[in-house]
Amino acid sequence: METTAEKIKKAIKDNFLYGIIFIICAVYLLRGLVTVEESGKTIWQIIADGVITLIYGFSITRLFDLQGLRKGEYDSRVIATYTLHAQEVTLCTPFLDKGEEWCDIMNNDAYAKVRTKMLSKVGIKYESNKDLFGMTDNLPDLSKFTRKQLRVIHKAQRLKLSLLSISELTSEGGKDDDPLYLGESKTEYERKTITRGLLSKIIVAIISGYFSLEFVKTFDWGAFIFVIIQVALFVGFGAAQYMKSLLFIVDTYRNRVINKINYLQIFRCAYGNQVIEKIEVKENSSEQ
Numbered sequence: 001m002e003t004t005a006e007k008i009k010k011a012i013k014d015n016f017l018y019g020i021i022f023i024i025c026a027v028y029l030l031r032g033l034v035t036v037e038e039s040g041k042t043i044w045q046i047i048a049d050g051v052i053t054l055i056y057g058f059s060i061t062r063l064f065d066l067q068g069l070r071k072g073e074y075d076s077r078v079i080a081t082y083t084l085h086a087q088e089v090t091l092c093t094p095f096l097d098k099g100e101e102w103c104d105i106m107n108n109d110a111y112a113k114v115r116t117k118m119l120s121k122v123g124i125k126y127e128s129n130k131d132l133f134g135m136t137d138n139l140p141d142l143s144k145f146t147r148k149q150l151r152v153i154h155k156a157q158r159l160k161l162s163l164l165s166i167s168e169l170t171s172e173g174g175k176d177d178d179p180l181y182l183g184e185s186k187t188e189y190e191r192k193t194i195t196r197g198l199l200s201k202i203i204v205a206i207i208s209g210y211f212s213l214e215f216v217k218t219f220d221w222g223a224f225i226f227v228i229i230q231v232a233l234f235v236g237f238g239a240a241q242y243m244k245s246l247l248f249i250v251d252t253y254r255n256r257v258i259n260k261i262n263y264l265q266i267f268r269c270a271y272g273n274q275v276i277e278k279i280e281v282k283e284n285s286s287e288q
Contacts, residue, residue: 020239024232057234064238065245069186072249081257088264089170095271099166102267106164115156122149133157169260169267183256189248 041049072078092099115133116126124145131138132153145153168182 020235024236053230057230057237060234061238061241064242068242068245069249071242072246072253075246075250078249078254081254081261085257085261085264088261088268092170092264092268095268096166096170098271099169099267102270103164103166103169106263107161110161110164111159114159114161118152118156118159122146122152124149124153164263166267169263182259183252184248185256186249186253189253 111133112126119126119129129140130136131140133156142150142153162182
């Protein structure tokens with residue numbers, strides 16, 4: 001039976017976004033008490049205030065971002081997927097030496113499928129024209145193709161797909177028409193989100209060295225309310241980033257791991273039976 005503390009915690013968790021929405025709406029009501037006018041600041045004061053506001057906004061959003069990632073990592077579905085992947089890696093361990101051989105086969109099949117689809121749109125059969133891709137000893141005869149067909153052929157020749165590797169499938173390591181793309185990794189996601197704030201940090205360091213702060217001589221309720229509205233906006237942006245990061249881990253990144261599991265299961269079905277048969281033959285011969 002749930003305790004009172006657990007019920008309160010669950011209620012806060014279930015209504016987190018509704019609470020954020022309520023706070024933002026309540027703060028926006030303060031907008032009716034003030035009007036937007038020019039501040040009278042110099043251009044350098046505007047730049048300094050803007051950069052400081054930018055950094056505070058980035059910090060709040062980043063903290064929500066990290067909390068969303070952390071929350072996603074502890075989701076029961078994500079933990080179960082991690083566990084299943086670890087079990088699948090263990091099952092594949094006895095024949096991982098065959099992994100690169102199998103990955104080469106899968107990579108070649110992927111290129112064949114995509115190129116077949118591309119060439120079929122302009123009436124070219126892939127199986128009859130493998131010489132276009134250096135898969136035979138014959139030199140290709142390009143004179144029999146039209147300009148439109150040649151453009152597609154050149155595009156197919158320059159095709160770059162994600163290459164499957166056994167090290168990628170068994171450890172931590174993205175395109176709709178790329179059949180072997182597993183999805184975005186956590187490292188790629190972190191790099192993408194962090195680098196966006198690097199420039200603002202450099203700018204605020206320069207601004208902080210040039211300007212200093214002084215207490216306001218006359219308290220202004222309008223300015224204070226305006227700051228409250230800004231904070232509410234930062235919290236709103238942060239809440240949106242929290243949900244985005246949470247869904248990234250629970251959906252996008254988890255699907256990446258599921259893709260790894262699926263490929264490992266295909267690999268195990270392809271080579272696992274052969275290894276088991278060899279082990280049984282070896283055991284029978286040793287008994288005799």
